[in-house]
Amino acid sequence: xxxxxxxxxxxxxxxxxxxxxxxxxxxxxxxxxxxxxxxxxxxxxxxxxxxxxxxxxxxxxxxxxxxxxxxxxxxxxxxxxxxxxxxxxxxxxxxxxxxxxxxxxxxxxxxxxxxxxxxxxxxxxxxxxxxxxxxxxxxxxxxxxxxxxxxxxxxxxxxxxxxxxxxxxxxxxxxxxxxxxxxxxxxxxxxxxxxxxxxxxxxxxxxxxxxxxxxxxxx
Amino acid sequence: xxxxxxxxxxxxxxxxxxxxxxxxxxxxxxxxxxxxxxxxxxxxxxxxxxxxxxxxxxxxxxxxxxxxxxxxxxxxxxxxxxxxxxxxxxxxxxxxxxxxxxxxxxxxxxxxxxxxxxxxxxxxxxxxxxxxxxxxxxxxxxxxxxxxxxxxxxxxxxxxxxxxxxxxxxxxxxxxxxxxxxxxxxxxxxxxxxxxxxxxxxxxxxxxxxxxxxxxxxxxxxxxxxxxxxxxxxxxxxxxxxxxxxxxxxxxxxx
Ligand SMILES: Nc1ncnc2c1ncn2[C@@H]1O[C@H](COP(=O)(O)OP(=O)(O)OP(=O)(O)O)[C@@H](O)[C@H]1O
Ligand SMILES: [Mg+2]
Numbered sequence: 001x002x003x004x005x006x007x008x009x010x011x012x013x014x015x016x017x018x019x020x021x022x023x024x025x026x027x028x029x030x031x032x033x034x035x036x037x038x039x040x041x042x043x044x045x046x047x048x049x050x051x052x053x054x055x056x057x058x059x060x061x062x063x064x065x066x067x068x069x070x071x072x073x074x075x076x077x078x079x080x081x082x083x084x085x086x087x088x089x090x091x092x093x094x095x096x097x098x099x100x101x102x103x104x105x106x107x108x109x110x111x112x113x114x115x116x117x118x119x120x121x122x123x124x125x126x127x128x129x130x131x132x133x134x135x136x137x138x139x140x141x142x143x144x145x146x147x148x149x150x151x152x153x154x155x156x157x158x159x160x161x162x163x164x165x166x167x168x169x170x171x172x173x174x175x176x177x178x179x180x181x182x183x184x185x186x187x188x189x190x191x192x193x194x195x196x197x198x199x200x201x202x203x204x205x206x207x208x209x210x211x212x213x214x215x216x217x218x219x
Numbered sequence: 220x221x222x223x224x225x226x227x228x229x230x231x232x233x234x235x236x237x238x239x240x241x242x243x244x245x246x247x248x249x250x251x252x253x254x255x256x257x258x259x260x261x262x263x264x265x266x267x268x269x270x271x272x273x274x275x276x277x278x279x280x281x282x283x284x285x286x287x288x289x290x291x292x293x294x295x296x297x298x299x300x301x302x303x304x305x306x307x308x309x310x311x312x313x314x315x316x317x318x319x320x321x322x323x324x325x326x327x328x329x330x331x332x333x334x335x336x337x338x339x340x341x342x343x344x345x346x347x348x349x350x351x352x353x354x355x356x357x358x359x360x361x362x363x364x365x366x367x368x369x370x371x372x373x374x375x376x377x378x379x380x381x382x383x384x385x386x387x388x389x390x391x392x393x394x395x396x397x398x399x400x401x402x403x404x405x406x407x408x409x410x411x412x413x414x415x416x417x418x419x420x421x422x423x424x425x426x427x428x429x430x431x432x433x434x435x436x437x438x439x440x441x442x443x444x445x446x447x448x449x450x451x452x453x454x455x456x457x458x459x460x461x462x463x464x465x466x467x468x469x470x471x472x473x474x
Contacts, residue, residue: 122324215357
């Protein structure tokens with residue numbers, strides 16, 4: 001009967017898993033775009049922008065994820081009718097951006113200065129050299145640390161439960177209430193789904209890392 | 220300045236953290252001329268040559284490429300730099316790009332060539348340095364000598380008016396030096412205007428029209444290659460040349 005509970009509720013678990021994956025992907029893309037921007041600013045911009053970027057980064061790293069979720073959901077609700085999913089994607093995405101900016105900044109610093117000098121020596125502007133020479137190398141080098149960040153964010157999507165996003169954990173909770181129990185079986189099933197998602201993500205990213213490998217640029 | 224002057228620098232000064240690295244250095248190279256720059260480590264040779272194409276900002280002084288001033292406030296420094304080839308001691312090939320794309324990046328992004336023309340041009344330059352078969356290779360798969368020849372081809376592909384070399388063979392094993400010097404000799408024979416910083420005294424003496432001896436951020440002596448190497452005026456120049464010669468003899472007799 002325990003198996004029957006899981007089996008019967010598999011579609012709900014799958015629905016929850018789909019939301020979890022969608023949230024993870026959305027927040028990671030937000031984090032990548034904003035984080036790359038912050039990382040570039042911290043690496044190259046003048047001090048006022050650098051200071052601003054650093055303040056943003058510190059802010060999102062210092063505040064607990066749950067507080068950010070509440071701020072972006074209940075806080076924004078005061079003046080704008082935001083729903084739970086975008087609020088969660090923004091809160092967790094911007095927090096991820098803060099972490100990703102550190103990864104990007106480190107990867108940029110690891111690109112030898114001679115690379116940009118060589119780009120400039122053939123007449124490329126500084127911006128073009130950064131875009132076509134430094135950044136491609138930095139992003140390539142960032143895949144390793146970025147994998148850790150992605151797996152960590154995948155788990156943290158479960159925090160969106162607290163503002164009512166119907167992701168995997170909340171679906172599990174619904175199943176527990178609807179079936180009057182089976183906590184151990186249902187939460188174990190949720191744990192197995194997280195494990196499977198995490199393994200799949202790790203496999204995909206490791207594969208990408210290998211496929212994009214360039215002799216002399218691997219770590 | 221005559222019409223034939225390709226690159227001219229006047230009264231360059233530059234300090235790093237309060238230390239004078241270039242102290243009122245003036246220098247010019249005429250069309251088709253090969254100028255050698257020699258001097259002890261720390262003399263400021265790299266700094267000077269990097270200032271000549273604006274890779275290193277100057278404190279004071281002016282630099283002209285033909286009639287265009289690089290140091291002018293409104294100068295399009297990137298466009299001017301595209302007309303000056305630069306070869307680094309440690310090659311600085313773009314690690315993430317194959318040889319083909321190393322050569323084509325500037326052609327596409329700076330010269331705005333279409334893909335077909337860029338490829339034709341890049342293949343011709345790679346062929347010129349004898350590495351046509353390395354078109355698809357990654358930089359990390361090349362020997363030092365091959366990497367340096369690719370970097371020369373990358374610079375040549377931009378059709379520069381003058382080529383600057385900063386110790387192009389210093390990072391190479393002895394076997395590779397010859398292949399790079401051969402390519403450079405062909406450039407000299409082809410009439411390329413060149414400024415070469417090098418410790419390869421025999422090569423400089425053979426190919427340079429004029430040689431500059433630098434020490435402590437200043438030009439100590441400048442003259443025709445034969446004169447400067449054989450009958451230098453300054454005691455410091457003689458001491459440096461004798462020292463290098465002695466080091467080479469020592470190298471040759473060491474088993
Ligand atoms: N980016 C920098 N910051 C601080 N000091 C520098 C910098 N680049 C060069 N210097 C200093 O300037 C002086 C001249 O250096 P430069 O590299 O121009 O000498 P060089 O003649 O090319 O020597 P070498 O034969 O060793 O290449 C040295 O004392 C060096 O330490
Ligand atoms: Mg040097």
